[in-house]
Amino acid sequence: MIDQLRRRARELLTTGEAACIIGYANASVPGKAAPIVITRAEDADRLVFHAACCNNLAVYLTRPEIRKLGTVAMVAKPADVRAAFVLMQENQVRPDDVKFIAVDVTPAGECTLLAQRTREELLDYLVKNVPPAELADDALKDVAALEEQTDGERWAYWQQQFSRCIRCYACRQVCPLCYCSRCVADKNRPQWIETSAHGRGNLAWNITRAFHLAGRCVGCGECERACPAGIPLMKLNRKLAKDVRDSFGVHAAGYAFSGEQLFAGYSPSDPNDFFE
Amino acid sequence: MTSNIYKPSLMTVTAVTAESADVKTLRLEFCDARERDTFSFRAGQFGEFSFFGEGECTLCIASPPTRRGYIECTVRKSGRVTAALTNAEPGDVIGFRGPYGSAFPVDAWQARDVLFIAGGIGLAPVRCAIWNILDLRDRYESVTIIYGARTVGDLIYRRELEQWAERSDVRLVITVDPGGETPDWRGCVGLVPSLLKELSPAGGNAAAVACGPPIMIKFTLFALHELGFTPEQVYTTLENRMKCGLGKCGRCNIGSLYVCKDGPVFTAAQLAAMHDEY
Amino acid sequence: MAEFEPRIAAFVCTWCTYAGADLAGTSRLQYASNVRVIKLPCTGRIDFHFIIKAFERGADAVLVSGCHPGDCHYTAGNYHARRRWTIFRKLLEFTGIESDRVTFAWVSAAEGAKWANLVNEVTEKARKLGPFTRYKRLNEIAEGEAER
Amino acid sequence: MAIKISKDNLAALVDSLRRSGMRVVAPVSRTAFTEFAEIVALDEADFSQVNTRSSIKQFLFPATEPILSYSLEQSNVKLECEEPPEPRKTVIIGSRPCDTASLPILDKLFSWDCEDRFYLNRRAATVVISIACTDCDDCCFCTAIGLGPDSKQGSDLLLVPGESGCYNAEPCTERGAELVKQHEKLFTQSAAPASVCKAVLEKLPKPLNLDRIANWLRGHFYDDFWQAASLKCVGCGCCTFLCPTCHCFDITDEHGRYRDGRRAGLRRKNWDSCQFAQFTLHASGHNPRPDRASRWRQRMMHKFLYYPERFGSRLCTGCGRCVRSCPVQMDIRDQLKAIESMQADDEQHL
Numbered sequence A: 001m002i003d004q005l006r007r008r009a010r011e012l013l014t015t016g017e018a019a020c021i022i023g024y025a026n027a028s029v030p031g032k033a034a035p036i037v038i039t040r041a042e043d044a045d046r047l048v049f050h051a052a053c054c055n056n057l058a059v060y061l062t063r064p065e066i067r068k069l070g071t072v073a074m075v076a077k078p079a080d081v082r083a084a085f086v087l088m089q090e091n092q093v094r095p096d097d098v099k100f101i102a103v104d105v106t107p108a109g110e111c112t113l114l115a116q117r118t119r120e121e122l123l124d125y126l127v128k129n130v131p132p133a134e135l136a137d138d139a140l141k142d143v144a145a146l147e148e149q150t151d152g153e154r155w156a157y158w159q160q161q162f163s164r165c166i167r168c169y170a171c172r173q174v175c176p177l178c179y180c181s182r183c184v185a186d187k188n189r190p191q192w193i194e195t196s197a198h199g200r201g202n203l204a205w206n207i208t209r210a211f212h213l214a215g216r217c218v219g220c221g222e223c224e225r226a227c228p229a230g231i232p233l234m235k236l237n238r239k240l241a242k243d244v245r246d247s248f249g250v251h252a253a254g255y256a257f258s259g260e261q262l263f264a265g266y267s268p269s270d271p272n273d274f275f276e
Numbered sequence B: 001m002t003s004n005i006y007k008p009s010l011m012t013v014t015a016v017t018a019e020s021a022d023v024k025t026l027r028l029e030f031c032d033a034r035e036r037d038t039f040s041f042r043a044g045q046f047g048e049f050s051f052f053g054e055g056e057c058t059l060c061i062a063s064p065p066t067r068r069g070y071i072e073c074t075v076r077k078s079g080r081v082t083a084a085l086t087n088a089e090p091g092d093v094i095g096f097r098g099p100y101g102s103a104f105p106v107d108a109w110q111a112r113d114v115l116f117i118a119g120g121i122g123l124a125p126v127r128c129a130i131w132n133i134l135d136l137r138d139r140y141e142s143v144t145i146i147y148g149a150r151t152v153g154d155l156i157y158r159r160e161l162e163q164w165a166e167r168s169d170v171r172l173v174i175t176v177d178p179g180g181e182t183p184d185w186r187g188c189v190g191l192v193p194s195l196l197k198e199l200s201p202a203g204g205n206a207a208a209v210a211c212g213p214p215i216m217i218k219f220t221l222f223a224l225h226e227l228g229f230t231p232e233q234v235y236t237t238l239e240n241r242m243k244c245g246l247g248k249c250g251r252c253n254i255g256s257l258y259v260c261k262d263g264p265v266f267t268a269a270q271l272a273a274m275h276d277e278y
Numbered sequence C: 001m002a003e004f005e006p007r008i009a010a011f012v013c014t015w016c017t018y019a020g021a022d023l024a025g026t027s028r029l030q031y032a033s034n035v036r037v038i039k040l041p042c043t044g045r046i047d048f049h050f051i052i053k054a055f056e057r058g059a060d061a062v063l064v065s066g067c068h069p070g071d072c073h074y075t076a077g078n079y080h081a082r083r084r085w086t087i088f089r090k091l092l093e094f095t096g097i098e099s100d101r102v103t104f105a106w107v108s109a110a111e112g113a114k115w116a117n118l119v120n121e122v123t124e125k126a127r128k129l130g131p132f133t134r135y136k137r138l139n140e141i142a143e144g145e146a147e148r
Numbered sequence D: 001m002a003i004k005i006s007k008d009n010l011a012a013l014v015d016s017l018r019r020s021g022m023r024v025v026a027p028v029s030r031t032a033f034t035e036f037a038e039i040v041a042l043d044e045a046d047f048s049q050v051n052t053r054s055s056i057k058q059f060l061f062p063a064t065e066p067i068l069s070y071s072l073e074q075s076n077v078k079l080e081c082e083e084p085p086e087p088r089k090t091v092i093i094g095s096r097p098c099d100t101a102s103l104p105i106l107d108k109l110f111s112w113d114c115e116d117r118f119y120l121n122r123r124a125a126t127v128v129i130s131i132a133c134t135d136c137d138d139c140c141f142c143t144a145i146g147l148g149p150d151s152k153q154g155s156d157l158l159l160v161p162g163e164s165g166c167y168n169a170e171p172c173t174e175r176g177a178e179l180v181k182q183h184e185k186l187f188t189q190s191a192a193p194a195s196v197c198k199a200v201l202e203k204l205p206k207p208l209n210l211d212r213i214a215n216w217l218r219g220h221f222y223d224d225f226w227q228a229a230s231l232k233c234v235g236c237g238c239c240t241f242l243c244p245t246c247h248c249f250d251i252t253d254e255h256g257r258y259r260d261g262r263r264a265g266l267r268r269k270n271w272d273s274c275q276f277a278q279f280t281l282h283a284s285g286h287n288p289r290p291d292r293a294s295r296w297r298q299r300m301m302h303k304f305l306y307y308p309e310r311f312g313s314r315l316c317t318g319c320g321r322c323v324r325s326c327p328v329q330m331d332i333r334d335q336l337k338a339i340e341s342m343q344a345d346d347e348q349h350l
Helices: A002-014 A041-046 A057-062 A078-089 A119-129 A141-147 A151-162 A199-212 A222-226 A233-248 B033-038 B080-086 B120-135 B158-166 B192-199 B214-226 B268-272 C017-026 C048-056 C077-094 C112-129 C133-143 D007-019 D102-111 D117-124 D174-182 D198-203 D210-219 D224-230 D238-242 D292-311 D321-325 D332-349
Strands: A020-026 A033-038 A072-076 A098-105 A111-113 B009-020 B023-030 B046-051 B055-060 B071-076 B093-100 B114-119 B143-149 B170-176 B207-211 B234-237 B265-267 C008-013 C035-040 C061-066 C102-106 D002-005 D023-028 D035-039 D064-073 D076-079 D090-095 D126-131 D157-161 D167-171 D187-190 D249-259 D262-271
Touching: A002 A020, A002 A041, A002 A072, A002 A098, A002 A111, A020 A057, A033 A041, A033 A057, A057 A072, A057 A078, A072 A078, A078 A098, A078 A119, A098 A119, A141 A233, A151 A199, A151 C077, A151 C133, A199 A233, A199 C048, A199 C077, A199 C133, A222 A233, A233 C077, B023 B033, B023 B080, B023 B093, B046 B071, B046 B080, B055 B071, B055 B080, B055 B120, B055 D249, B071 B080, B071 B120, B093 D076, B114 B120, B114 B192, B120 B143, B120 B158, B120 B207, B143 B192, B158 B170, B170 B192, B192 B214, B207 B214, B214 B234, B214 B268, B234 B268, B265 B268, C008 C017, C008 C048, C008 C112, C017 C035, C017 C112, C035 C112, C048 C061, C048 C077, C048 C133, C061 C077, C061 C112, C077 C102, C102 C112, C133 D249, C133 D262, D002 D007, D007 D023, D007 D090, D064 D249, D102 D117, D102 D292, D117 D126, D126 D174, D157 D174, D167 D174, D210 D292, D210 D332, D224 D292, D224 D332, D238 D321, D292 D332, D321 D332
Parallel strands: A020 A072, A072 A098, B114 B143, B114 B207, B143 B170, B207 B234, C008 C035, C008 C061, C061 C102, D023 D090, D090 D126, D126 D157
Antiparallel strands: A020 A033, A098 A111, B009 B023, B009 B093, B023 B071, B046 B055, B046 B093, B234 B265, D002 D167, D002 D187, D023 D035, D064 D076, D064 D262, D157 D167, D249 D262
16 A cells, blocks of 8 residues: 555655645654655655554645645545645635545554545545544534533533643644634734733633534544643544534535635524524 | 732833824823932833733834933834834833843944934934934034935824924934835935935944934945944944843744843844844 | 622614603613623624633623514524524533623513623622632733732 | 762652652653653653653743632732742752753843742752763754754763663762762772763764854844744744743633632743744734744744843753644754855855
């Protein structure tokens, strides 16, 4: 599989179809993988793909340093493809500027290079083969467990979690969909979110981060993985994904590369029961 | 005596002068009489000015040390704190920490020609040195001021420019960028560095101060070099972003120099030895 | 001990609810004085940060109100807002903020009486809940000079 | 004559310190992560982990702290809390030598020219009892940076795990000696000198030539290396916030509650990171460090060139947190090795 992947990468670079490949290489820490950006065909042999390749590489699609390099081909897991699709849907990435070297892991744990290359083929693949991980019954169990608690218990739970936040913004920086060139958390006129890592500032930040991803999160789990304080951020993301599905009956984000984004639109038949 | 190095002194705004659409000069007096009497600083030094509730910002002291009892700062509305400061009114109380940083060696310039070159709001730190020298005028040889701004509306210290223009012991040249002139504009039109080359002041034993936007500084320093000024004769002041002003917070450094401690006043010779991080 | 008087921030649109509140006033309807009204062009303008900031600054409850669906002065601002609040209120609940602390309503310019009743209801709800000690505790911690 | 302390006596030491009114802080594993926290008894502590998630710097230089409080009523300003708070007397037990080594490094910054009493008062009120390492992980590299699993820098008392659950104890400062003296009965004479943790030394990397690295850095401010080295960086502040030596901060004002009709406000000192784009952004929009490469260069230069030039020590203790926690596996060790070998090449060509 890895030979095929490298061959495809080499081909994209030598034909000039892509100016750079964003993929994975083995990290210096044994057993771990790291993102790598290569621009020369001979470096294609450094690419790998295995179970430790967890980063969502779509995060690089909007980085100015990467954009400067030209057309990007990305090694893309289903979550990465979904994130890239949302970026296309939100007009952050021009569809023709991204080529996919799509990969997936079979239920048996086998890494495969997908034959699908175009957006349409990949969308079809996603719809048929990849249910949204963030909405899996198992994944929603801990959300349901928390929902069943009292508000006091939930408050205590999240306060304990958020109290560890040090405001390093790793959650934001690794998220492919947190692409704002200046985040609301970095603005101070007015200062909606206090920058201090105290309970009040941390609550405001974490609510903001989660809500800004409502209807957009592709469930890759990078925020939670990156969090050095171990805050279960995906629990918030999954809760929102579930509410979006239940309230609006829409499919999860990243299963379309065009069309209207959930919160860019509305329907006269949206829920109205909570209004006095 | 406080052991809190971040504690500001309280100062009352006693006068506010509108310099241009978004620039204001605040005159400030210490609320505490003892501080008012003992406070001293040198031309070119800066302070951390705070509007309580909004935060602190770094500004040079724009009034000269020769005028006691008050200080002035000139602020352009550009962020949260500067917006609050430009909205301040006489009677408001603001915070001040300082003076911090290095100064122009005005004493070492005695018996020498002094050339001031400023662009836009860069006249603020230069104004401090200009008045310092004009207040002790007989100790210095010729004084030349070249001042440029993008448009006529961006010129600051208008009344002082008039005062300087009227003085026989000051040579003042004002210019605005092409396109920035008004129909009644009688000054020069053109960029500061090219005007400087036209005037071609003699290097000799002169001291030159250049202050303005980075791009102007770059070409001005080049022009001064062509005119025969050695880098040791030329001074400028940098304004890297700062928070503490005390060499702690770690954001104003250029290499191992802290602009807040080793600067903000540097010679062109020092500048040439620095990396391009200002 | 005096009865707890909740402080309530109301974010209302200028075209319907504000006019409705005005009508309540000109009709000399008596209602609870616990609400501080903040007028905005449209419910679509009401950012969720407003709600958080209100709690940060000591509100015990928040009321958000605007034109009835279909009546928006800007055609669809309230529809957009409704879609956002549908999800946002659940997020607040999930983080442990009692759902009764935030009330959403549609009050038209003709519904002065509805506004008066609404304010009374919201005030009663907040009074029952008591001071928002959870959030106020965050303020105490943030402002406490004690060692962390 | 060497001394040692048994595990039981260490527990007694904790009790005694707490009785004397001190806060005792140690690594605890209350959640999935081991973190420093206050303990009431030694059995809460977990010394078995290689290291804690975050470093001990938070106890001396907290992530956020008020530096001034004031109240406002229109133009009338009243300064309220003006002085650094009286710190709680604290004993940190079980800091790893790499963490402890950061304290003398931070001391230099916070005491040079003028004294930051917020840090220094806490520092003066804190006694650090380090425990030498008997294990390391894939990310540890203290030995590469000139330290080791039983380095004494910054420790008041160093405990080296010895036989039968005892710790060989070595006072490193007067404060440490004083602490031992006050609790003489808990320490016993030991024939065996504090043993170096041999097994762990074999697993740790070889020393880097840090002078060579500094020399390369001095000459390569403008170099393509920085672009290549930082291309995958996503620009979070993880590495800086977890680093025991990173110390950059922001000063910001926050609204407080209304008290007696006056609006209260607080000025705070918050951790900040050179990796954030806003860190050096001028109000005019100009940014002296406009891209990832220049921000990453600043981090490396500050650690291995600027700070040593200015203060005589490096801003790195090899704790490995930046490697362990980087979401994109940036490895400072690889970069240092690459720099070292580039300089070696340069030197050969001279």
